[in-house]
Amino acid sequence: MRQTRSVPELVERARKGEARAVARLISLVEDASPLLREVMAGLAPYTGNAQIVGITGAPGVGKSTSTSALVSQLRATGKRVGVLAVDPSSPFSGGALLGDRVRMQEHATDPEVYIRSMASRGHLGGLAWSTPQALRVLDAAGCDVVLVETVGVGQSEVEIAGLADTTLVLLAPGMGDGIQAAKAGILEIGDIYVINKADRDGADQVRRELRNTLALARDAEDENSWHPPIVKTVAQTGQGVDEVVERLDKHRTWLESTGELARRRIGRARDEIESIAVTALRKRWGDVHARTELDVLAEQVAAGETDPYRAADSLLETYTD
C-alpha cells in the first residue's frame, strides 16, 4: 500500500534525495492532483539551482544513447542528475525507469540519478503542460543538471528549447540531417551542437555544413555573444562526451555572467504563469453546468448574428474589469 504523506513531508524527503518521494511528487504533477498547488508552493523556495538541458535531434541520431552517456559523464564529475523523457506520442504515462530503454538501466540503481518518463497530455504533439512542473520537482530535489529529452518526433523538438537553460542539438552523419535540421528550425535553437556517430563516414561533412549554416545565421554580435560550439561524439563508446559536459559548464557560466540565465528563466516563468491563468479563465468561461455566456455567444456567431470579435468583447466584459 502506498503510504500517504503530507506534501511538506514529501518535499522534505525529496530534498534529502529520497527517490520515492521524488517519484511521488512527479506523479502528483502528472496526475494533476488536487495537491498540485500545494506541491508547487512547497517546492518554490528550493528551485533555481539545476541547469535544465534540453536534448533534441531527429530520430536515429542517438538521443537516448547520448543521454545515457551524458549521465555517466556527469556522475563522474560528482553531479546529481535528473532525466525527464517526454513522449508526446504515447498515451501512457508514468513508469519511473523507462524499462524499455536498456541503456538507461545502468543508471537505475544510482541513488544520485532520477530517471522519469512522462507522456505528453498537452497540446497535440506538444510537450506536456506538466513538463515545467516536473522539472521543478527535479530541481528542488537537488539535481545539478536535469536532462530533458523528447522521445519521438515533431514540434516538441523545438518546444523543448523553450524549457531549457541550455539546448543540445544532436546530428549524425548519413541522415540528410543538414536539411532536416534547417527545416525543423533546430538550427536556431542550439546552444551546443553534437555530431554523434562521429566515427562514421560523413561526420566531417556534416560538421562543415553545420558550421557554414551557423555562420550564415549569425548576426552582427557583440563580444559577449555565445558562439555555439560543435562537438563530435561517439556516444556508444563515450568518446567526446567529456567535452560536451565541459561545454555545458561553460554555457552555464556564460548564462550566469551575462544575465541571460535570469532572462531565460523569467521568460519561462512568464509563459508558465500566463498559461495557468489562461487555463483558469477558460475553465471559468466554459465549465459551468448551466449554459454559459460562451455557449450563447458561440450560437450567435454560428448563426451569423454576431462576429467572433464582438463576441470575444462580450465575453471579456462579463468576466473581467
Next chain:
Amino acid sequence: MRQTRSVPELVERARKGEARAVARLISLVEDASPLLREVMAGLAPYTGNAQIVGITGAPGVGKSTSTSALVSQLRATGKRVGVLAVDPSSPFSGGALLGDRVRMQEHATDPEVYIRSMASRGHLGGLAWSTPQALRVLDAAGCDVVLVETVGVGQSEVEIAGLADTTLVLLAPGMGDGIQAAKAGILEIGDIYVINKADRDGADQVRRELRNTLALARDAEDENSWHPPIVKTVAQTGQGVDEVVERLDKHRTWLESTGELARRRIGRARDEIESIAVTALRKRWGDVHARTELDVLAEQVAAGETDPYRAADSLLETYTD
C-alpha cells in the same frame, strides 16, 4: 495603385462575386489589418452557407491533384468553389493563384472559383489563426463548397478537421499509409476516406486494411451514425471523383438532418471566440510599456519567491473580477 474601398463596399462586391474584392478581404485578414474587426462584423450576416471541406493526407497521396479534380467536378455540378491552401511551413504569404501548382491553373480564370494560399503564422506548425477568418470571407462570398488543404505535413493534418464540416482523408497504395495514418490519428477524423491512385497495385489491400481499422474503431452506434465511406479514385484522370462529390453532398445532408452541422459550427465558434478573448487578455497582461504585473510575478517565480499558481491567481485578481 490599389484602390481604397470601404469595408462595406468590399463586402458588397465580394458577395456579388468580384474576385478582387474577395482577394482584398482575405489580405486584410491575413495582414491582421486594423480593419479586421470591421471586416468580420460586415461578413457575419452572410456566413453559414458554405460546406467547409478539409482535405488531409500524407505527402505523396495526391492531395493537390485531388483538390483540383474536386474543383472540376464541383464546377460541373454548378457550384461556386473556394480553395484555401494553408502552408504551415512557409514564412511567405499571399499569392492568389498558387502559381507553382500547375494543376490549379486550369481553374485560375474561372470566375466561380476562388483559389488562395496562405502561410501559417500561427502556433508552430499549426494552422494559421487567420484560417477560420479567411474561410468566413469565402463563405460570405457565396461559395457553396470551400476546400481547405494543408501543404506540407504535420499536426495541421489533424487540426484541419477542427475547421471543417466534412473531412476527407486521402490515402494511396504503396506508402505504408495504413500505419502512417493510424499514427497521425487521421483515422479518427475522416468523414470520407479516399484511396487515390487506385489504379496502382495495392489499392485493394489499403482498402481492406482501412475497412478493418475503421470497423475496429467503431463504437456501438445508433442508426443515425455516419459510417465513413471509402471511395477509390484516380485523381489524375478524374476517375471516381464524381462519387466523392456525391458523398460530400450526402454528408452535408446528414450533418443538417442530425443537427451535427450546428453542433460542429457552434463548437468551432466557441474555440474562435475563446482564442480571440485569450489573445486580447494576453496583450493586456503583457503589452504595457512599463513593467507589467506579469513581469514582476515572473521575476518572483524565477527567484523562487512564489510559485506559478499563486502568481496566476494574482494576475487574475488584478485583471478580472
